[in-house]
Amino acid sequence: MLSEPNFKTLPSEDDFYHNGDCDERYAIKTYYGKDIDFAQQQYYKYTPLGVVQDLIFIGTKAFRYYIFGAFRYLQDDNIDKDDASEVYCALVDILAKHLREHSEDMQYIADYLLKFLNWAIENYDKFNVDEEIYGDIREKYIELAKKVKEI
Numbered sequence: 001m002l003s004e005p006n007f008k009t010l011p012s013e014d015d016f017y018h019n020g021d022c023d024e025r026y027a028i029k030t031y032y033g034k035d036i037d038f039a040q041q042q043y044y045k046y047t048p049l050g051v052v053q054d055l056i057f058i059g060t061k062a063f064r065y066y067i068f069g070a071f072r073y074l075q076d077d078n079i080d081k082d083d084a085s086e087v088y089c090a091l092v093d094i095l096a097k098h099l100r101e102h103s104e105d106m107q108y109i110a111d112y113l114l115k116f117l118n119w120a121i122e123n124y125d126k127f128n129v130d131e132e133i134y135g136d137i138r139e140k141y142i143e144l145a146k147k148v149k150e151i
Contacts, residue, residue: 001075002115005108007065010035015061023057031058031066039069048073049086055094060102064109067095071116081128088120088127089134092141099144103151110151117145 013032017024031039031054042051052070055063070091074084095113099106106113124138131137 001072002112002119004036004068004071005112007036011059011062011065015059015065017057017059021057023054027054027057030054031062036065036068036072039066040072042069043073043079043083043087048080048083049090052087052090052094056097060098060105063098064106067109075119081126085127085129089129089137092120092137092144096140096144096147099147099151106148107151110148114145114148117141117148121145 010033011031013028016028016032018028030042042054055067055070058066070087073079074088074091120141121138124141127137129137
């Protein structure tokens, strides 16, 4: 497991989106006040793809904390490979979204993120990506790593 940055506090309620969307309200209800261990356990308890997609609906400051649940999950050698493949494929686009929309808020985890992206590139074969369905996910991770280097 890659060494993670230290977070001194949990994300505040202001760190979440508050546009009134029902998915945003669900994400706040689910994650607010919870730690990374809770976020990681969600992947084992529920459908992992649905869990990672929850992170679309939280603000970037909250995202940069709770995303570590997905990072830990993907690095676990004992996960279901099919579920992990879906998370692996979805994660790159979710990371790109938050990086594109709020790169300044992603700077806090940029060093770790670059290490994780390199890990994801190196471990591509572990996830048995169906390129006919998902396209060239490795290339997406490579391109995202280049963008992270720029922030």
